[in-house]
Amino acid sequence: MAETVGSLVDKLSIIELKIYHMAEQAARDDITPDFRDRCNQRLEVMHLQRDDLAEELSTLLTDIASGRVVPKVYRQFKMYNDPQYKRPSA
Template identity: 80%
Template sequence: MAETVGSLADKLSIVELKIYHMQEQADRADAAPEFRTRCLDRASVLRTQRDDLAEELATLLADIASGRVVPKVYRQFKMYNDPQYRAPSAG
């Protein structure tokens, strides 16, 4: 499984912010018409990306709920700031 629920949720939040700000630029009264059109076109592409990500997340959640997919949980093994992993001083 390449994507996790968390990674998809993260991507969705980022694309939502991009949509918001691109639409904000498209709505600027002081911007040139070509710029506004380009922003609207980009916002449309971003909405398609959002919809695809949302569909992928919904599918993954349904697969998890049905038991077809069992997410793997990876534990973090941090070595820094743990005195057990420090070599003894040579002095």
């Protein structure tokens, strides 16, 4: 499994922010029609990306709920600021 629930939610959050800000740009009064068209074309792509991610998340959650997928949990092993891992002085 390449994606986790958390990574998909993160990607969805990011694309939603991009959609919001691109829509703001497309709605500006001081832009050329060409710029507005480019913004709207990008919005179409972003909406497709968002929908694909949402579908992937929904499928993953369904698979987890049914038991078809069991997510792996990996602990973080941080070594910085831990005196046990301090390099000996030369």
